[in-house]
Amino acid sequence: MKKTILIVDDSASFRQVVGIALKAAGYEVIEGSDGADALAKMTGQRIHLIVSDVNMPNMDGISFAAAVKNMPAYRFTPVIMLTTESAEARKLQGKEAGAKAWIVKPFKPDVLLAAVQKLVLP
Amino acid sequence: MPPHAAAAGRRRTIALLCTVLPGAIGAVLILTWSAADARWIGAVGLAACTLLCWMLASRCLHGEQRACAQARAAQGNLRSLWASLLPVWHRNIDTGRAQTEQAVTDLAVRFSTLRDRLQAAVDASQDTADGGVGGERTLLSLLNESQHELEAIIASFKSAIAARDAMVARIEQLSALTGELKEMAGDVASIAAQTNLLALNAAIEAARAGPAGRGFAVVAGEVRKLSQLSAETGKKIGDRVEMVNASIGQTLAQVREYADREAQIIDHSEASIKTVLDTFGDATDALSHKTALLQQESMGIKSEIDEVLVSLQFQDRVGQIFSHVQNDIEKLRIHLQECHARSMRGQPEPQVDIPGWLRDLARTYTTDEQRRLHAGSTAAATQSDDITFF
Numbered sequence: 001m002k003k004t005i006l007i008v009d010d011s012a013s014f015r016q017v018v019g020i021a022l023k024a025a026g027y028e029v030i031e032g033s034d035g036a037d038a039l040a041k042m043t044g045q046r047i048h049l050i051v052s053d054v055n056m057p058n059m060d061g062i063s064f065a066a067a068v069k070n071m072p073a074y075r076f077t078p079v080i081m082l083t084t085e086s087a088e089a090r091k092l093q094g095k096e097a098g099a100k101a102w103i104v105k106p107f108k109p110d111v112l113l114a115a116v117q118k119l120v121l122p
Numbered sequence: 123m124p125p126h127a128a129a130a131g132r133r134r135t136i137a138l139l140c141t142v143l144p145g146a147i148g149a150v151l152i153l154t155w156s157a158a159d160a161r162w163i164g165a166v167g168l169a170a171c172t173l174l175c176w177m178l179a180s181r182c183l184h185g186e187q188r189a190c191a192q193a194r195a196a197q198g199n200l201r202s203l204w205a206s207l208l209p210v211w212h213r214n215i216d217t218g219r220a221q222t223e224q225a226v227t228d229l230a231v232r233f234s235t236l237r238d239r240l241q242a243a244v245d246a247s248q249d250t251a252d253g254g255v256g257g258e259r260t261l262l263s264l265l266n267e268s269q270h271e272l273e274a275i276i277a278s279f280k281s282a283i284a285a286r287d288a289m290v291a292r293i294e295q296l297s298a299l300t301g302e303l304k305e306m307a308g309d310v311a312s313i314a315a316q317t318n319l320l321a322l323n324a325a326i327e328a329a330r331a332g333p334a335g336r337g338f339a340v341v342a343g344e345v346r347k348l349s350q351l352s353a354e355t356g357k358k359i360g361d362r363v364e365m366v367n368a369s370i371g372q373t374l375a376q377v378r379e380y381a382d383r384e385a386q387i388i389d390h391s392e393a394s395i396k397t398v399l400d401t402f403g404d405a406t407d408a409l410s411h412k413t414a415l416l417q418q419e420s421m422g423i424k425s426e427i428d429e430v431l432v433s434l435q436f437q438d439r440v441g442q443i444f445s446h447v448q449n450d451i452e453k454l455r456i457h458l459q460e461c462h463a464r465s466m467r468g469q470p471e472p473q474v475d476i477p478g479w480l481r482d483l484a485r486t487y488t489t490d491e492q493r494r495l496h497a498g499s500t501a502a503a504t505q506s507d508d509i510t511f512f
Contacts, residue, residue, distance in 0.1 A: 016227055017230055024237075
């Protein structure tokens with residue numbers, strides 16, 4: 001059975017690109033346009049890993065990661081931040097919010113897939 | 123200080139000097155000179171100079187007011203221009219961003235579909251090369267199996283021909299036997315003839331013996347009958363053997379003819395089968411080679427499509443950059459609106475903290491390239507291997 005990954009990004013085209021890379025590696029994909037939308041869509045779903053942008057309207061990625069960590073059903077679901085931000089202060093914020101990895105855009109598919117394969121839930 | 127304000131200041135200074143100085147000179151004349159005429163002259167001169175200076179001062183002030191009015195009008199015009207232009211820029215950038223986002227999304231979907239169709243075509247060609255039978259059987263193994271089965275059929279044909287050749291050999295032996303039978307029939311006829319002759323001689327001797335030889339003559343006569351019967355039987359046997367031999371000979375000739383013809387047919391079939399199998403083998407080799415080439419090319423194309431899809435990430439960065447520019451344009455529009463409102467109320471316009479404004483703008487940046495551009499560099503973004511695990 002295929003594993004499911006939640007992609008959260010306010011850019012529809014970017015969600016497409018990430019989705020294509022993950023589907024090619026054999027994963028199922030669910031998409032959210034921001035943190036709030038993603039929380040609504042993931043409820044009741046079995047999620048094996050989350051890939052989230054940081055700068056989004058309604059709810060940014062840092063707040064979203066913190067919210068996921070507080071949800072009993074998803075507190076162990078790994079979150080990878082995929083963002084244009086590279087400042088150490090922001091990375092620290094992501095780490096404190098519960099993220100497991102931080103990848104700077106534009107990404108190379110093999111780098112993302114390596115992180116996914118390392119962190120995805122069994 | 124703006125140039126027009128500096129010029130207005132100079133004019134005010136000149137006006138003030140022109141007003142105060144002649145009055146001071148006239149007062150000195152009146153106070154220091156004792157002669158009445160001199161005082162009159164001083165007073166008239168004082169009055170004339172004061173009048174001229176007042177006129178000059180008024181002109182300067184009027185000019186200053188006109189310049190200020192012009193400056194205010196130009197400022198208002200510029201403000202109106204910004205108020206009209208900034209929203210248009212904002213909408214244009216927004217439209218460009220939205221159209222680019224949509225176009226890139228469509229492109230990503232199309233390339234993804236192309237990639238999936240390419241994979242399906244490669245899978246189908248691989249399936250064809252496998253002979254459509256799946257599992258461990260490939261087209262090549264199917265070809266080998268077919269070759270073995272056809273060779274087995276040819277072998278069984280040849281086995282049947284060998285069996286028939288054996289049968290022909292046995293028939294030939296039979297023909298030889300009938301030859302012997304014919305000889306034996308001839309011997310029987312010969313014996314019968316000699317027996318007949320002997321019986322004739324016995325009859326002659328019996329006749330010579332007279333009445334004593336009557337019994338012998340009867341025996342001789344019976345023997346003669348037997349010899350005649352033997353001769354007839356022998357002849358019949360000979361005739362029958364002749365017929366059987368002739369029939370065997372015809373059958374043998376026909377069988378040999380059929381055997382030759384079938385051997386030719388089998389040789390021809392064997393050659394045809396070999397030609398077909400060789401052609402099939404060549405076609406299979408060519409198909410396998412082309413399938414391998416197709417797979418190789420398809421993998422290359424898929425890899426290129428993946429690179430294109432990754433390159434389309436630019437839209438996300440461009441969208442963020444445009445968004446920050448849009449926000450700053452809006453901020454500028456609001457500031458200019460406030461300046462205009464204050465100006466209408468006669469209040470002083472707020473001064474812009476330009477370094478502060480730029481600092482605030484830099485704080486909104488989300489990409490390294492924006493920060494580099496802000497600092498005056500033109501370095502572009504590159505794909506990153508940067509990954510940090512926590």
